[in-house]
Ligand SMILES: [Fe+2]
């Protein structure tokens with residue numbers, strides 16, 4: 425793979441021009457770089473089709489799970505603004521779930537079957553551990569949105585210029601909404617750490633919540649030696665290996681947390697997926 429077309433360095437035409445992301449019609453990296461993107465489920469090679477379906481099921485599952493996690497805080501968040509943002513997050517996640525399911529719908533009967541399963545999934549039965557843990561405190565809400573939603577953004581960024589056109593085009597709005605979620609989470613942790621009881625909670629509670637969610641957030645990137653993630657890069661679906669994305673995340677979040685008096689635990693602490 426050449427430097428110019430590597431996943432981390434897509435050609436210039438994929439980048440922002442005059443503040444807007446220009447839609448790109450050709451595959452930007454992997455084995456099919458330069459070829460027109462896939463635009464319908466029917467034209468996808470079978471293995472790629474299966475992978476996109478699996479990725480969309482996990483994506484939608486996380487969106488619907490997080491609604492269940494946020495729901496109890498809709499009328500319990502400490503300030504008026506926090507309540508409004510809870511409601512906004514729930515609406516955004518519902519829209520993201522719908523977008524992922526619309527992509528699944530294009531996969532015909534198999535996609536419809538997966539959608540039915542998604543609609544029936546109850547709390548505690550979701551695919552990723554981070555989405556089966558209830559928010560027991562306001563600090564949990566802050567740490568989850570700051571850390572777990574941020575991992576979600578890495579996943580969405582990977583899809584942003586991917587080889588499947590309908591998926592790539594769903595990303596810009598989802599990404600801007602997710603940005604609000606993770607900024608909100610960071611603000612909650614910052615206020616808890618700096619303002620303590622005059623806002624809600626304390627620095628110690630914020631630190632405890634960071635320690636609870638950080639290992640689950642790192643697990644979300646998947647196994648370091650995942651063959652699927654290597655294949656996803658070759659097929660132009662993902663941009664980075666699991667370990668590359670995890671390393672970028674750690675480099676981003678560590679100084680952010682430290683600047684508000686919080687310390688992330690070691691990257692292998694309480695991890696389940698390595
Ligand atoms: Fe979302």
Ligand SMILES: [Fe+2]
Nearest residue numbers: 517573602605
């Ligand atoms: Fe979110």
